[in-house]
Amino acid sequence: MPKINILCFTVLCFFFSCQTKAQTENKAVPADARSADKASIVLNTNKADCISLPFGYSDLSKRTTEESVLSAIDDKNKLKELNDLRFEKSIKKDLIALPEEYHVILPFSTSVNEKYDRISMASDFLCYGDHSLYFMAVYNTVRYAEPFIEKIYLVSTKGGKLIDMKRIYLNHQGEMGFASYTLFNIDKNYIISLQNYELTENPFQLKPVQQYQILPSGKFARYYDRDGSYKNNEEQGTVKNHLKEGKWTETKSNSTIELQKNPEFTDPYTYLEAEYKNGLPSGTWKFYKLLQNYNEETGEPILNTRKKGALIYTEMYKNGVLEKREFQ
Known part of the structure; x- marks a missing residue:
């Protein structure tokens, strides 16, 4: 089974950094320069490691109260399912730039630099025609003694080249009990449903589910x-x-x-x-x-x-x- 080496993962991180920078500069970026950023990387292509669908939190429609949300976040069986994706290859890096969308959806995006000790790519992935969709986990090992997965990104690739990425999971616990969560479900038709939750001092309000479709180009787009x-x-x-x-x-x-x-x-x-x-x-x-x-x-x-x-x-x-x- 092909393995992701550290050099290739560094290229991956470099691509994300370049992609973020290109989105924030005012100058036009030539098309050939953008394509050069999408360097080929070695990823697991063993079809035996393609996961079956549906996958994720299939009962999102039932998570309508603060208590039900917290029970889903703390569900040990679901956490085991996420870890069973086999996030085997990690790279230690003090500072990495990732496109982030805590409160808003694309195209309203920004970039934040956050310190993490562990970022890992899963061996198990989604097969989607000519595209392969990989799960990338960001572990928070800075604030807590026991590291846990704080974010999961779904990374779209074709022929080893990076095309797009979408954050599909978030477990961000802030100060004074405030928290931001995102739970996901990917159905058998590859429609991605994301449910965002905000726990603040205000009364709990359920946000609408956001759905995304994987286009033939490999990019993610809102689905209605x-x-x-x-x-x-x-x-x-x-x-x-x-x-x-x-x-x-x-x-x-x-x-x-x-x-x-x-x-x-x-x-x-x-x-x-x-x-x-x-x-x-x-x-x-x-x-x-x-x-x-x-x-x-x-x-x-x-x-x-x-x-x-x-x-x-x-x-x-x-x-x-x-x-x-x-x-x-």
């Missing part, structure tokens, strides 16, 4: 059960073939806005005019300041007061890849 017009409290647009298509407007927290560097922003929300093609970002995206009022008692935004403010920055996409970002 029904075609046609779609609207919720944060986004609206048209769904075609279960994917976002055409013009969309989205009002979400945006981690690209650094509040300390932009004191005129009282919150990180933006009003986005976006465009999608076959589920992937396309064309020019326009990010405006989101103007909204807040409930004085709860501090929550009042949705019916939301409106578009001044233009902040634009992003230009080609084939789902960010080519350029320009601030006003």
